[in-house]
Each structure stands twice: as C-alpha cells, then as structure tokens.
Amino acid sequence: MNIDNPKIWSLTDGSQGMISQTKGLAYELGVNIKELKTEIIFPWNRLQPGILPIYSWIFKNKLPLNEIPDVVISCGRKSVYLSVYLKKKYPNVINIHIQNPKISSKYFSFVIAPNHDALYGENIINSTGAIHHFKKTNNLKNHYEINTKNLITCIIGGENNHYSFSKKNTFDLCEKIKKIKSYNNKEILVITSRRTNQEIKHILKKELNSISTLWFGEGKNPYEFALYNSSYFIITSDSTSMISEASISGKPIYVYQLPMKRKSKRFIRFHDEFKKINITRDLNNLDKLENWTYTKLEESKRIAGIIKKRIIERNNES
Secondary structure: OOOOOOEEEEEEEHHHHHHHHHHHHHHHHHOOOOEOOOOOOOOOOOOOOOOOOOOOHHEEEOOOOOOOOEEEEEEOOOHHHHHHHHHOOOOOEEEEEEOOOOHHHHHHOOOEEEEHHOOOOEEEEEEOOOOOOOOOOOOOOOOOOOOOOOOOEEEEEEOOOOOOHHHHHHHHHHHHHHHHHHHOEEEEEEEEEOOHHHHHHHHHHHHHHHEEEEEEOOOOOHHHHHHHHHOOOEEEEEOHHHHHHHHOOOOOOOEOOEEOOOOOHHHHHHHHHHHHHOEEEOOOOOOOOOOOOOOOOOHHHHHHHHHHHHHHHHHHOO
16 A cells, blocks of 8 residues: 555545545545445445445445555445445455444454544544544635624534424523623624524524624535634534534634433533533533633544554554
C-alpha cells in the first residue's frame, strides 16, 4: 500500500453525519477518495451484522470492483456489511470502521470508537467525541447577512430514541435565548437540523423571528460558516455530532439538556466527558454568558496520525 496516496473508499448509508465522519478521516489519510452509498436488500438491511452470512448479491449498488481500494472507511450499520465483504474478498485491504460496529473488532483492521462508547481493544482507537471533516481554520467568506461580531449560534436538533423534544422544551429554550439577547444584545443565528419537526420550527419562528436570523433548511446552509465565526454556541443535547463539530472552534458551547426518554449511559458519558475537559457547560441554569477557552479538538487528524504510524510499523515488520 502507498501510505502517501492510498486509494480510499468511503462507505456510508448517505446520511450527512456519517459522511462527515468518514470524510474527516479520509481527507487526513489521502486525496484519492471515492464515496459509496451502501444499499443492501431485505432482510440484511433490517438486521444487525453477524446474524446472516454476507454475499456479493446482497448489495444493490454496483461496486467498482475493477479498482481495488487500499483503504476502506465505513460508518453505520449497513456499511459494516460492505466493509466485512471487501476485507474478505481483498485480505490486503485496510478496513476501518467508525463507531461501534456491534460485531467483533477482529473483522476490521481498525475500529474508531468514541470514548463514550466504552469500547476497547488492541485494534480499537478511541476518540473524544465524534470525528468529522471540519478543520481548525477556514477562510469561508460571509455570503450571509449576518453580523459576525459576538455571534451566538443556536443549533437545534430534535427528538430521537433517547431524548424527547416537546413544545414546552421549545418555549423554555426560546425564553432562555430571549433572556440572553436582552442583556447582551448579541447577534443570534438559529440553525435547525433534519430532525427538527415543523411544530418546533413554528414555535422558533414565532418566538425568535424578531431577534434572530433563522435557517430552517432553505437556501445555503450557514452551519459551517457558523462553526468558524461564532463567539458562543447553544446546542441541544440530543446530538453528539453537532457538539463535537462545534468543538473545532475553541469557543464556549452551552448545552440545552433535553429530558431523556430513557437513561442512556452513552449520552451521559459523552456530556460528562465534555464538561470535564471544559468544552461544554449546561445552559439550563444559566444566569449570564461566561467566556472560557479550551484546546480545539482535531480528532480526525490525531487518529489518522496513529493509523499511519501503525501501518508503517506493520509494513516494517512484514
């Protein structure tokens, strides 16, 4: 394998959160990258890997098997199938899975698992939060009518398997944002995610339209622009990815803690870890905005360095 310019396949189910993670690691390993959306047939698309055997015909998408990759980076349940298949077909391929694959790590060259997954092993590399493709610095131009001086960006998620997000929560969050605006008079940008439902958007518009810039999914997404230009962040607790991505900024991140539907040790460990290393503080009991600093997280770069070193060591041993 050419460690300086490997052929890399990025495997995901097409969701932006997973693409961000595979791209983040891929770009640190090389530039020759092919992105593939994994599509598999029933019942494999419903079942966890390990239950049924894997065959070439379970994949609906056409695979470019005329060009064998050097490195395969996968993220998500469906892509576990394809990664394992490619490793079996091409034993020399280095296959890297991001997140807990829910099967033995022996099927992969490396597994990148966040600390809050509490997954450990010889070929498992642990990350602080979720890895992603954003860098510490960026020269994005301001194509938005947003004053970046003392900008507070509020990133809103939505209900998931672990958190509820009710009308009451939305009104409470809006009151806190209005209170911050009243005594700071800072610019406020509100960005919703794909999981933010219409009811929450309606409340946000009614309560915050007069004091903030709102982005509900139409037009150019200001998310990346906000990561590099905000002085503060307010982020709902339901997404480890959004909080991890904002940590590239080195700016204060306030987390609005939503009520849990059921106790999740993973989310609890994540939020405890980020508080402990002084990246986040809770918004819920905030009286006034505080300013603090922390070391910007560059986990994709750090982990790529570990992988390169281990590959070189293996090559020298063989």
